[in-house]
Amino acid sequence: MKNDNSAIVGGREAIRPGLVLALLGVVSFSFTFPATTLALEGFGPWTVACGRSVVAGVVAAGCLAAGQVPVPDRRHWRGIAAVAGGCVLGFPLFTTWALRLSTTGHSAVVVGLLPLATAIVGARRDRRRRSRRFWLAVGAGAITVLAFTFSQSRGAPSTADLLLFAALGLCAFGYAEGGRLAAELPGWQVIAWALVLALPVTVPMTALALAHEDPRPSGAAVLGLAYVAIVSQFGGFIVWYRGMSYLGVTRASQLQLAQPLLTLVWSVLLLHETLPTVAPVTAVLVLLCIVITQRDRAGASPSHYEKL
Template sequence: MSPNQLGWLQGSLGMLIFAGSLPATRIAVLDLAPMLLTSARAVIAGLLALLLLAVLRPPRPRRSEWPAVALTAVGGVIGFPLLTALALETISATRALVFVGLLPLCTALWGQWRSGERPGTAFWLCAVIGSACVSGYALASGEPGHRLGDGLMVASILLCGMGYAEGASLTRRLGGWQVISWALVGALPLMALWLLLSWPTQPLAWSAGAIWSLLYVSVFSMLVGFIFWYRGLALGGIAAVGQLQLLQPFIGMALAALLLDESISAGMLAAAAAAAVCVGAAKHMAARQR
């Protein structure tokens, strides 16, 4: 298997793991305040990352690499989890997934700016069409949006695209699990303090669904998914492999239908098929460029 093919495979695994993040977050915020959820998931993942680093002892990032580690943490550890949790207090998981359709384009733009990638015109055309298919479908078919929730989701996508591009660029030098581990450990003191300040004074009354959702977003969304995703972006190209997330909203919508009783329509399936075509075309263009 070539490095490019391995990149697409690992990117696909990361995307599938991430697809459950917003439905799980929506379940968790029914019992946990957004600040508590964000800090708790970061602390749990940070402690696991600290254990990984202590056992495997990889080289520390160079001084010049720490700013990129910090941006990775701001985007993936703090910004995206917090803003999506706040947004999901006012909008449904299905509507929030609308905005994930813009993430591949945002990631590609960050990758071009920060990592020097230069996809061709045909690639950008596929990326724009794919984003338009996903977002256009969901905006046309979804419920009326809440202005604050929509704005929070847009901000979360901008930060997430930055975190993906920075993390993928570092992965080429440090390795995928090392990048997310250093980002989580770097943010751990702040997030631990945040957890203490946001811990509720009244007795906890979390449902089993909220607890399992917290564990999912902590272990898989915050750590395991990033290991596959950053490695996939590094091997297959940030802009190209990032287009896999055109499929993430539809997988997430299917999970939302299963877990939250949200409906799936024929239009959703048609838009998913169009997005899949755009992903395939982007992969073909990236392979030709290579």
């Protein structure tokens, strides 16, 4: 499906806007865990995990209707279903349950492995070769995050870690498929259709959760739920998938190495959690890995149609 107002953009011309958009997505997502923690103060885990998708789905449906957006071609629905399963259902559910068992900061660092998982899935999907330097930087970033994780959990993964590993595996697949589709459809439509597709599942699950979890919403809890619904589940994906369409899935994914470090900062400032002493060292090492991946020419995206 091509937009009549498309303009061909590619190569180095796409790098700067792609970086800006992808970084905006990373910053948006970095508030997700603190906001979820706030939401859990007044709502049960099932209500938060499913309710965020319902609210976002209603907003997305309204946007699609207001824009009179045509239904995607049949060939796009497999990818949209992957986004729905990974980013709309799987990731929110597993991470919300993990946050009931672990701190925001620890959970954020475990999910710092998401860039590596997304890079692997993305590389397999787009079949484009990356340089050895790129993969060494990706591996170094992942090892750094893993070392930090296990240093905080006494050398063995906890139940929360296992839930988070499941979440990042599902989300990586959803990110890769969404980034691929964003080269053919406007990025906001990719996540919007995924949210709408998930509504037949998320609406009844939210209704059941509200009936059994006895919600006691406070102002902070409502604000947290509103953030994860409007920004984390919808708005952040709009700029994130657009950035991926410029940079390519594999290269853009490495910017998310900064996300857990940003989340650590927010968890200290907003939730008053204690910042681990090794976090600054981890931050410097991870940022160096990001710089290397973004300077690697093999990661540049090919020409594509920019959706206006």
